[in-house]
Amino acid sequence: MNLKSAANFAILAGSTVTNTGPTKVQGHLGLSPGSAVTGFPSGVMVPPSSIHISNATVDQAKIDLTAAFKDAANRSGGTSIAGEIGGLTLIPGVYSASSSVKLTGTLTLNGNGCADAVWIFQIPTTLTTASRSKIVLINGAKAANVFWMVGSSATLGTYAIFKGDIMAAKSITVTTGVDVEGRVLAQNAAVTLDTDNIHMP
Template identity: 55%
Template sequence: MATNLLATAPVPLGTAASFAVLAGSTVTNTGATVVNGDLGLSPGVAVTGFPPGTVTGTIHVNDATAATAKNDLLIAYTNAVGRPVTATVATELGGTTLTPGVYNSASGTFTINGTLTLDGQGDPNAVFIFQTASTLITGAASNVTLINAAQSGNVFWQVGSSATLGANSTLRGSILALTSITVTTGATVDGRTLAASGAVTLDTNTINRPAVAQATTTTLTSAPDPSGFGQPKVLTATVTAASGTPTGTVTFFDGATPLGSAPLNGSGVATLTVSTLSPGSHSLLAVYGGSANFTSSISPVDVQTVTSDRTQLTASPALLKLFPFPHLEYPFLSAKLTDLDTGQPIPGQVLTFTTGGAFLGTAVTDATGTATLSNPLALIPILLNGGYNVTYAGTPGHQPASAHGGIIVA
């Protein structure tokens, strides 16, 4: 279920997020490459070409930090692989414009020749995930451009084997390659080059790691709890981080079913009022979609109990007229059904009339909640049993009820 909820959330990179370059076997550079961010290697020990290359962050070679980042990279890779696919598109992405979503190709590979445009549609939290079973290959001078608030930090390239970026090309987003990444002469990556088991090979490149988003925690409450069927319930999500106030949108779920979304206010709180939950137990979740500066997060489950409304059934006494001959006054039998929680009548419900175990008939409540039954044959059994009984079977929103109607002699 969690995978479905996070279908449009950023891939969680964990400690790997601070790295612009991360590899498994070697990191090799030629020329005046600039790495803006950390550079790491694990379990390999060979990092060459720095200098002449420069790293603005920290270089971690086969240390605990690099090992932890490598483990987080593998977790992120698995997360990206498991995202539900929005659409299967052509292998060649150049010359196309795509909106937020999760994409794969029938061939299991992607190529970019020309320009791929990613349209965030005005949402800075829009996420683009590209899944390949094998390779990602970009042509010389190819380009990935971002429009309408799309962010490099929310673009992810999951590569089943290796990625090769063409000379003087520009790629935006984080490459999560299972094997290796080759960035050829003059290419720029506005994102990350993260290779799980193989090498990252650089040649006079610029690797600009996006700003590292802060981790967040989301909590959820619902009130009142328990609540009656149809009663408004306020769902309140609070998103916090170590510093600053998260921004963006929270989506509320009943299990895997979305209930609606709401923006975070200036205090990091989002609220949604719902009144459509059916009677029973509901496992509610709040999912914060994250932003360029804050990671996505999911709240613990909040169990909300919705009860059926209480009902009241009242039966009017049967009026027995002795003169000029014994008979039941019309309408013979009458009962009224009321919702005790709202005080309103309950129309359109079937009431069953019986006496002494004998079935007398059924009638449907009208707009006032009243049902009447006219059965001339009911006189004798009602007299013998001292009145009659009415039962209401109930519905998912209303509890069952029963009542007894006596006899008045006039």
């Protein structure tokens, strides 16, 4: 997966970005075509991160995000996964759900000793993680190689530990106290944050 210029952004949104509390963001924040970014400060952009609102830089990033989303969606031959992925250990590959996906408890991604191992999750509707759920990476798995293609919206539950880049067609809500090693990339709607830690891998 190649995010191109979108890889420079920890957060992308289409309509608004709203933050509550001392969220920390490591990576650029971009919004287009919307214009309302609220809650920074008290949210903190870790230098050299910056905020881009409806400028050429974020517009190109949104174009590249759309291309990456389509690339992920069009990957064929995926292994079917059920609606609940908590408790699973998954090796590298493409995983396809028939509808919404929920993560309760722990999802383990096993790289089998390969530093280039890639996971692509194709979720046609919503992704929801439960409170205090977590994704664990073992045997060489890297958050930079985990991609979540979400056809609707994603919601990360309180104090969850999440790995990988979320590419959602609509909105992404990151509730209180979540740690995201990855990117929060919403194509068309809002990103909502609350006292979170968003850091690119």
